[in-house]
Amino acid sequence: MGFKKAPSLNVFGEALESCSSDPLTGFFRDGACETCAEDRGSHTVCSIMTAEFLAFSKYVGNDLSTPRPEYQFNGLAPGDAWCLCASRWLQAAEEGVAPPVNLAATHRRALDVIPMELLEAHAVEAET
Secondary structure, three states: OOOOOOOOEEOOOOEOOOOOEOOEOOOOOOOOOOOOOOOOOOEEEEEEOOHHHHHHHHHOOOOOOOOEHHHOEOOOOOOOEEEEEHHHHHHHHHOOOOOOEOHHHOEHHHHHOOOHHHHHHOEOOOOO
């Protein structure tokens, strides 16, 4: 008899929802903000990109908007959903440029770095 993997949980303690399949995001590039011990950046915050955040991210050394075909990465644009590193999102929040967050698709491990109240202050409803 095989074992069934328990679903990952979001910040509400419910089943983690998908963040984005176009562009395909996540540490495992499966569309979800799943994490594991090897995910040292904790790519757990499902965020909706803004021009301000993308400019900030590029400024601090992580250019997410430029295509990198060698990594099958087309670059992100405002409106794209993406699993961000919890510490980078928190840094952006401290600088006043944190992108909106889809809480249902944000892994509960993000709470190890970011207070729930701060995530809630940046929450948006997921598009259907």
